[in-house]
Amino acid sequence: MSLTTAHSVVAPSAGSKRIAGAIIIAYALISIVPLLWIFATSFKTPPDSIAYPPKIVFQPSIEGYCNLFTTRTRQTPEYINSLGPATGFCDETVRKRNMVIAGPSNFLPRFINSLIIAFGSTFCAVFLGTLSAYGFSRFKVPLADDLLFFILSTRFMPPIAVAIPIYLMYRELGLSDTALGMILLYTAVNVSLAVWLLKGFIDEIPREYEEAAMIDGYTRLQAFWRTVLPQATTGIAATAIFCLIFAWNEYAFAALLTSGTAQTAPPFIPTIIGEGGQDWPAVAAGTTIFLVPILVFTILLRKQLLRGITFGAVRK
């Protein structure tokens, strides 16, 4: 009947749904392969990881994780035999390759740096962002549109261009290669996103609640604290996760402005390969540990994702 085909766009036919579904599932599966490969490689032994043809079925091993967290030195078999029994799985695996564990690697401190800097800057950005967003949402601020554009435009600056004067400024202030310096910088980058996103969320909270609270004798600040903040919790949480992801993933500033004590994981992970030659399982292990939090956050955020990536403009 012509009617059923004519309505195909309004209500897609079962056949077109099936074809669309098949294509989307195929795309999703192919696009996820690189990630599955990273995960699989992290459980391979170094020889397995560079085998030809690439091994899909292999004997899993945590050697990559051992290598990620330790530094090792090569020793003669005689020396290794003279040592006592191996103290753990990692010790044993490493000895099979004629090496002994020399100490912990830099991965853990770099990972902790990433945590400190990401959480620190997220807290500051969301704190400042919430206040500003409330200000822009509820009060008549002169030149509000220009200020909002100014706030957003700072996010569009090319990081390398910003890094040149920041590098000089931090050198003068003694902030180079410090967690504080990185927190300040990431806060400045993230606050623009936070203001725009949170303004959207706070705009959606009816003013009547605050007005009612103020009639009851609350001051404006109490009304903000007691009625607006609790209602904006979802928005604040979503914004915080977006800020966290940005700070967690950031590479350009971290690579140029940190080198040692305050270095974060993204500039560190590529250097793992240099330490051990062709140690792809260790790189894969570091990458896996680094990516897992983001996967969790993506799933938590899926309903707010669209809002986050359009600075709050698209809300559905």
Place this chain on the structure above:
Amino acid sequence: MLNRTAENVARATPEPLARKVRGISDKGLAWLFISPTILLLLAINIFPLFWAIYLSFTNFRANRPNEVVKNLGFANYQRILGDQDIWIAMQTTAHFVFWTILLQTLIGFTLAWLIDRKFRGHAFWTTLILVPMMLSPAVVGNFWRFLYEPQIGLFSYVISFVSGIPPTSIQMLSNVSLAPWSIIIVDTWMWTPYVMLICLAGLRSIPEYIYEAAEVDRASNWRQFWSITLPMALPFIMLAVLFRGIENFKMFDMVNLLTGGGPGSTTEVASITLKRQAFESWRTGYSSAFAIILFVAVFGLANIYVKALNKVKQR
């Protein structure tokens, strides 16, 4: 009962803070709330920007801080506009921006259009597709180096398996003509979901009754697509294109880790040139001038982007 809750709430508010702010007018509170953000941005973004503008007129070198700084006027800018390498880098950047946007828009829109059929389980698969865009470009770019390794890399293996080309001759990262494509492929893999998500919002913003009216007028599916779907989703597509354009104009992380600008300078985009000039050759004054030129270009694009953003917001 109600009264008691209010009392409790009033008691819970820190007393000294409440007393201090009680006298503040709304206008005062607005500035109290907004100024910390503005001050931070002035200190971390605007002050350095003016410093960079000042440096761009000098021959300052960051690795020789004690040398006397000479004022060069517009010499740095003149040299940049006449510098062959800079123009080549700009062309390389334009090449990347063009191809990544073209591929991402075509694939992204198609995916969104298919997802909009709302087949069973579409929400789950959509979330799965979105994963790559949330990851760190640097960490992912680094790992793609492994996938691109000739012979042992999964990507090279699959290509040689499908095409029959010997696996050792697929040198994605060291072949002059393949290296730019290796970056375009990773960028497309990563950011197609972004375009898809925005296009999907565009498609879902089209009210059903327009299609119903088109049905009454007996418009063909083809006609409906070109006269309703595409034009009505266009503001959203433009938004995605503009944002990806700005981001890829600044592209640094992925290129730095995949090819580092090589082989030779075939993948040296503007940000890589800037990094080499500023942090390897230490020509701080010269690179500041280049940074300012890039910033003006991005600022222009950002202006258009925000206008597009506000347009979409009204929908």
